Amino acid sequence: xxxxxxxxxxxVMGMTNKKSLKCEQHMGHRAMYWYKQKxxxxxxxxxxxxxxxxxxxxxxxxxxxxxxPNSSLLNLHLHALQPEDSALYLxxxxxxxxxxxxxxxxxxxRLTVL
Amino acid sequence: xxxxxxxxxxLSIQEGENLTVYCNSSSVFSSLQWYRQEPGEGPxxxxxxxxxxxxxxxxxxxxQFGDARKDSSLHITxxxxxxTGLYLCxxxxxxxxxxxxxxxxxxxx
Numbered sequence: 139x140x141x142x143x144x145x146x147x148x149x150v151m152g153m154t155n156k157k158s159l160k161c162e163q164h165m166g167h168r169a170m171y172w173y174k175q176k177x178x179x180x181x182x183x184x185x186x187x188x189x190x191x192x193x194x195x196x197x198x199x200x201x202x203x204x205x206x207p208n209s210s211l212l213n214l215h216l217h218a219l220q221p222e223d224s225a226l227y228l229x230x231x232x233x234x235x236x237x238x239x240x241x242x243x244x245x246x247x248r249l250t251v252l
Numbered sequence: 253x254x255x256x257x258x259x260x261x262x263l264s265i266q267e268g269e270n271l272t273v274y275c276n277s278s279s280v281f282s283s284l285q286w287y288r289q290e291p292g293e294g295p296x297x298x299x300x301x302x303x304x305x306x307x308x309x310x311x312x313x314x315x316q317f318g319d320a321r322k323d324s325s326l327h328i329t330x331x332x333x334x335x336t337g338l339y340l341c342x343x344x345x346x347x348x349x350x351x352x353x354x355x356x357x358x359x360x361x
Contacts, residue, residue, distance in 0.1 A: 142294075169347070180340055180351035181295070194348070228294050235347035237282030238302060243294035 142244035144229050150250045153219060159247045161212040161229030167242075169193075169235045170212040172204060173228040175246070181228055187212060188235050219251045254279040256343050258352030266360050268330050273339055273355045276323045281343035281350075284324045286315055289338040298326075331359045 142163045151157050161170065169188050173181035186194035187206040201223075203215040212229055226246045232239040257276045265271055275284070283302040287295035299308050301317035301324060308315045312335075314327040324341055336359050342349040 144294075178338065178354065178356060180342075180354050183348060186348070226292070230294075232347075237344045237347060238300075239344075239347070240285060240297055240300050241342075241349060242297060243287075245294045246292070248292060 142229055142231055142242055144227075144244040144247050146247060147245070148248045148250075150252065151216065151219065152252050153221075155219075156215070156217045158216065159214040159227055159229075159249075161214075161244055162210055163231040163242075163244075164210055165231060165242070166209075167231035167233055168209060169232045169239070170206065171230040171232075171241065172202075172212070172214050173230065173243075175226045175228055181243075185214075186235065193235060216249075219249075221251050224249055224251045254281075254343065254345065254350045256341055256350050256352040258341055258355055260355060261353060262356050262358075264358040264360065265331055267332055269359075271328050271331060271357070273326045273341075273357075274323070275325065275341035275343075275352050277343060277350075278322065279343070279345070280321050281345055282321075283344050284317055284321075285342045285344070285349070286324070286326055287340040287342065289340060290336075295340055328357075331357075333359045333361050335359050 172184040175181040185204040205213040229244040230241040232241045286298045289295040304319045306317045312329045339355045341352040
């Protein structure tokens with residue numbers, strides 16, 4: 139299994155809603171990532187988990203809350219988002235955090251905030 | 253701050269033409285990855301290069317890593333409509349990927 143899966147595929151939410159994005163991988167990878175991507179732009183790193191511990195937070199607003207329940211799962215909890223948070227949210231994983239480890243991306247969740 | 257400059261940003265060509273995408277930096281990278289992304293989907297890893305001067309071929313795609321590990325190129329021979337997409341280069345030094353701005357390629361039949 140060389141896939142990273144993400145659910146849901148699409149999500150529409152209001153500014154007062156609370157929702158969660160889910161990511162799963164079964165490649166035995168110990169590093170997992172959340173990225174945000176706007177149209178025709180490269181992905182922007184948000185968070186990195188290494189061995190289930192938060193390793194990097196790229197100064198992301200607190201309305202985004204990551205969680206890593208176990209080595210295969212990564213969640214992103216969303217609360218009180220703004221319309222400008224609408225984007226494609228990508229999850230990725232790699233064997234470990236290393237300069238040589240390839241990152242594999244999931245298909246993304248298309249988020250629209252009304 | 254490490255930056256990767258990718259060029260061209262947009263490319264529209266006819267089926268059968270050849271093209272080259274460039275990725276340049278003033279910084280040295282331990283490895284460099286190329287991804288292809290279709291609209292609404294996640295980036296798909298095409299190749300990773302780690303050795304200066306390395307050349308890798310994937311069917312009609314040829315990837316090269318500069319001798320000094322500061323630059324890379326992607327050459328596509330006889331482009332096909334199925335090659336259409338966003339091509340991203342990404343360098344790594346600390347485990348964080350530094351992305352280029354991407355090249356949007358459109359191949360017309």
